[in-house]
Amino acid sequence: MARAQVAVRLSVIIPTLDEERSLAASLASAREADEVVVVDGGSTDRTEKIARAGGARVLGCERGRGRQLRRGLEHTDGDVVLFLHADTHLPAGFRREVLDLVAHGPAGWGRFDIRFDGGSTLVHFIARLISWRSRLTRVATGDQAIFARRELIERCGGLREDLLFEDIDLCRRLKREASMAVPRSPAVTSARRWRARGAWRTSFLMWGLKLLYLAGVPSSTLARFYSNVR
Numbered sequence: 001m002a003r004a005q006v007a008v009r010l011s012v013i014i015p016t017l018d019e020e021r022s023l024a025a026s027l028a029s030a031r032e033a034d035e036v037v038v039v040d041g042g043s044t045d046r047t048e049k050i051a052r053a054g055g056a057r058v059l060g061c062e063r064g065r066g067r068q069l070r071r072g073l074e075h076t077d078g079d080v081v082l083f084l085h086a087d088t089h090l091p092a093g094f095r096r097e098v099l100d101l102v103a104h105g106p107a108g109w110g111r112f113d114i115r116f117d118g119g120s121t122l123v124h125f126i127a128r129l130i131s132w133r134s135r136l137t138r139v140a141t142g143d144q145a146i147f148a149r150r151e152l153i154e155r156c157g158g159l160r161e162d163l164l165f166e167d168i169d170l171c172r173r174l175k176r177e178a179s180m181a182v183p184r185s186p187a188v189t190s191a192r193r194w195r196a197r198g199a200w201r202t203s204f205l206m207w208g209l210k211l212l213y214l215a216g217v218p219s220s221t222l223a224r225f226y227s228n229v230r
Contacts, residue, residue, distance in 0.1 A: 008103040009034040010095055011078025014056070015068035019086035020046040022190060026086050027054035032095035037076050039068040047086075065142070066166035070159035073150075079103060082147035083167075087192065088114075090145060091185035098147050101181035108178025109148030111140035111171075116191035123191050126203060135182065138175040142167040143189040152178055168210065 012033040016023060017040070027050075030036050038051035041063035051058045061071045069083055080103050084090065090112075101107050113131035116123050134140045146167060153159070156173040160166055174180075193202050 009078040011076035012036045013072035014038045017041040018043045022087040029089040039072040066161045087190035089188045097183045107181035108152045109174045110181030111144040111146045112187035119191040139171040145187045
């Protein structure tokens with residue numbers, strides 16, 4: 001007799017800090033997952049209430065995205081884990097495609113191409129550049145909804161508690177161990193940072209901080225120049 005296929009679970013982990021404006025839509029887009037966990041870094045708005053109303057399990061944690069993601073990883077049981085920003089929306093059918101790529105397919109991890117939810121022609125071009133750069137370097141940022149097999153994340157050393165660029169750090173380790181997959185449909189992420197700070201200014205700042213990080217400047221130092229936009 002043929003052996004029954006073991007069900008594979010997908011966990012979505014969302015780090016939050018004062019995300020009452022964005023979280024509900026993000027949670028709605030993630031409802032296909034087997035479990036959704038919101039790890040809150042000390043919100044003073046309605047974030048936690050919205051998370052529970054949206055069906056998520058809520059954990060508290062010291063502020064810092066790397067710390068929050070690590071805590072979420074420790075308190076979920078999915079065979080595949082997807083890290084989702086609170087202002088990013090997953091496409092319909094994402095669960096099946098993600099599992100086909102990394103649980104039943106040859107890749108060990110992956111991330112989405114992205115589109116911005118609005119903004120100028122320049123902002124939309126920047127989204128394309130982000131996706132092209134990621135295909136070339138096999139490194140992604142958190143707003144691209146990185147996903148991976150749990151055992152691969154653990155084999156690579158797990159999530160590090162960096163204050164900034166924990167996403168790049170993880171990808172650089174993942175790509176040494178396994179190939180990267182890219183789903184067909186893009187994720188949609190907020191252009192709020194580019195709208196608030198200006199497209200050119202934001203692009204130069206982000207690229208500058210990444211180059212300094214790759215050159216060895218500690219993320220704790222660079223975090224002083226990274227302002228949150230809500």
